[in-house]
Amino acid sequence: MNAPTLSGRVISAHGRHYMVELQNGDVLLCYPRGKRKDACVGDWVDIARQGETEASLTGIQTRKNLLHRSDDQRTKQFAANVDQLMVVVAGNPMFSEDLLGRALTGAWAASVDPIIVLNKTDEQKGLAQAHRKLEPYRVLGVDVIEISALDVKQARQRVLPRLEGKTTLLLGQSAMGKSTLLNALVPQAQAATQTHSVALGAGRHTTTATRLYHLPEGxxxxxxxxxxxxxxxAHLNAEDLEHGFPEFEHGRQSCRFYNCTHLHEPGCGVLADLKAGLVHPDRHALYQRLFSEKAFART
Ligand SMILES: Nc1nc2c(ncn2[C@@H]2O[C@H](COP(=O)(O)OP(=O)(O)OP(=O)(O)O)[C@@H](O)[C@H]2O)c(=O)[nH]1
Ligand SMILES: [Mg+2]
Ligand SMILES: [Zn+2]
Known part of the structure; x- marks a missing residue:
């Protein structure tokens, strides 16, 4: 007799197997059946139970969205069915503007709302520069929440209200404090942070697997x-890429050519906005880089 099909959500992925949580809170170890396309954290999946603790993963339900990155031939999935992206940055070590810009563009292109968390505001080092580097994003209307994740009460007060009823992906460079923030918000998580891993002699990346946690309240x-x-x-097509730069919207409406790339065309409204200071030069430079990487990936 075939096991009944159940539905659950992938809470962590480990190579070829997944931890899937059922509605009743049970977590099962699941192995994909046959040559299934890769499931990822956040996916709602169909599974067939095989005993107490295991199941086979038989299907991935239609995704609302998927956040991933792709460099040359390699693609890495971050998470699926995400409502918002919380990019965690800090002044020490100083965050990369290029990576922040890419993360936001990736979010906008996937119709996911981004929020920036500026962490480690208890440290003076790099703070003024971090503020300057974030200014163009504030101008764009992106919320910047300033916290010190070490101040648990403050972090909870400022961040928790933004998470209610949503699935939020914490993303950022190593050592920005993502897991420290997670531990402040979900004390039961007890995720390893760099402070622990330095003591344990672990590598540069402290968190090695993506994992979904429930907020204890709400x-x-x-x-x-x-x-x-x-x-x-590289996976973004021209239309996705334009979506990834909401500040181009105004200028695009007056581009002379319908297939304008906003790089060199005469009568380009985006270039006119760039000249007028309505589009930040760093953002247009990022667009140029992404455009050329995309063209390169296609050949
Ligand atoms: N001063 C200060 N240090 C912090 C703050 N938040 C995190 N840290 C420290 O920064 C280091 C890195 O924190 P993690 O939470 O491990 O960083 P992460 O972003 O999860 O790093 P990966 O898992 O490698 O991606 C640790 O030593 C933390 O104690 C903060 O608000 N202020
Ligand atoms: Mg971490
Ligand atoms: Zn144009």
Missing amino acids: TGDLIDSPGVQTFGL
Whole structure:
């Protein structure tokens, strides 16, 4: 007799197997059946129970969205069915503007709302520079929440209200404090942070697997992920890419050519906005880089 099909959510992925949580809170170890496309954290999946603790993963339900990066031939999935992206940055070590820009563009292109968390505001080192580097994003209307994740009460007060009823992916470079923030918000998580791993002599990345946690109060979910070093967006087509730069919207409407690439065309409204200071030059430079990486990936 075939086992009945159940539905659950992937809370962590480990190579070829997954931890899937059922509605009743049970967590089962699942192995994909046959040559299934890769499931990832956040996916709602169909599973067939095989005993007390295991199941086979038989299907991936239609995704609302999927956040991933792609560099040359390699693609890495971050998470699926995400409501918002919380990019964690800090002044010490100083965050990369390029990576932040890519993360936001990846989010906008996937119709996911981004929020920036500026962490480690208890440290003076790099703080003024971090504020300057974030200014263009504030101008764009992106919320910047300033916290010290070491101040648990403050972090909870400022961040928790933004997580209610949503699935939020924490993303950022290594050592920005994602897991420290997670531990402040979900004390039961007890995720390893660099302070522990330095003591244990672990490698540069403290978090090695993506994992979904439930907030103890309310209804939100928070996904912790390993630090990102590269964020290729070669999978975006021209339309996705434009979506990824909401500040181009105004200028685009007056581009002379319908298929304008906003790089060199005469009568380009985006270039006109760039000249007028309505589009930040660093953002247009990022667009140029992403455009050329995309063209390169196609050949
Ligand atoms: N001063 C200060 N240090 C912090 C703060 N938040 C985190 N840290 C420290 O920064 C280091 C890195 O924190 P983690 O939480 O491990 O960073 P992560 O972003 O999870 O790193 P990966 O898992 O490698 O991606 C640890 O030593 C933390 O104690 C903060 O608000 N202020
Ligand atoms: Mg971590
Ligand atoms: Zn144009």
